[in-house]
Amino acid sequence: AESFGIKFNNVHHGKVLNNYIHDIKFGWAIHLEHSCYNNISYNSIRDTDDITYSGIYLGVSHENVLRRNLLESDGIGIHLNNTCERNFISENALYNYDQGIRLSFEIDDNIISDNIISNSTSAAFFLKNTTHNIISGNIVNGSDFIKYEEYNRENIVEVNLFNGVCSPIYIDETREKVSPKNIFMANSQINPTVSDIICITDRII
Numbered sequence: 001a002e003s004f005g006i007k008f009n010n011v012h013h014g015k016v017l018n019n020y021i022h023d024i025k026f027g028w029a030i031h032l033e034h035s036c037y038n039n040i041s042y043n044s045i046r047d048t049d050d051i052t053y054s055g056i057y058l059g060v061s062h063e064n065v066l067r068r069n070l071l072e073s074d075g076i077g078i079h080l081n082n083t084c085e086r087n088f089i090s091e092n093a094l095y096n097y098d099q100g101i102r103l104s105f106e107i108d109d110n111i112i113s114d115n116i117i118s119n120s121t122s123a124a125f126f127l128k129n130t131t132h133n134i135i136s137g138n139i140v141n142g143s144d145f146i147k148y149e150e151y152n153r154e155n156i157v158e159v160n161l162f163n164g165v166c167s168p169i170y171i172d173e174t175r176e177k178v179s180p181k182n183i184f185m186a187n188s189q190i191n192p193t194v195s196d197i198i199c200i201t202d203r204i205i
Contacts, residue, residue: 002053003027005045008035019043029071030056032064041067054079055097058087067091076102077117085109095119100143104128113137123147124162130155139163145187152182160187 005021005028008014012035021029021043029045032038035058045055054076056066061080066089071077077094080087083106093116094100100117103110107130114136117124120143125135128149135146135155140162 005029008032011035014038033059045071099126100124102126
């Protein structure tokens with residue numbers, strides 16, 4: 001059966017602060033659905049190797065703050081899914097996930113800044129059908145930096161630092177159709193490993 005650590009459904013102006021969540025099996029540590037204006041901060045999600053979905057999940061949720069959370073597990077660290085707008089995700093630390101932060105299906109106008117993402121097995125950021133998001137000032141260690149699938153438009157990816165990753169920027173082979181007018185600017189890579197694209201700067205794609 002699916003399980004939840006904390007679940008909000010149609011909750012607004014709530015706070016989830018300073019919680020320690022562990023051993024969640026086959027579910028979500030923090031799950032928000034149809035919830036807006038909430039503050040999700042200073043939580044620790046650790047030693048939860050059985051989480052198969054995501055540490056923090058937002059579905060159809062807007063203008064929430066996710067700040068200074070520590071997440072260490074597998075699956076997806078932070079997942080915005082199915083129409084999420086104007087959320088602020090900042091200063092979180094994510095370790096050992098398949099995907100660090102995933103944006104999928106009509107994810108628009110969110111700000112993702114100053115996070116640390118380490119050792120993601122698939123990608124630090126995974127974008128699928130997104131528009132007008134800002135990904136800025138993040139540090140990525142030991143992971144592919146960003147992967148695009150399907151239609152992504154007018155996202156700004158700037159001033160991020162990625163360390164020793166295999167594929168800093170991955171856009172699928174039909175990038176002209178699925179990813180127009182995205183801006184990659186002033187990103188930096190140190191200690192690169194084998195890579196087809198080291199860095200894309202000052203470009204509109």
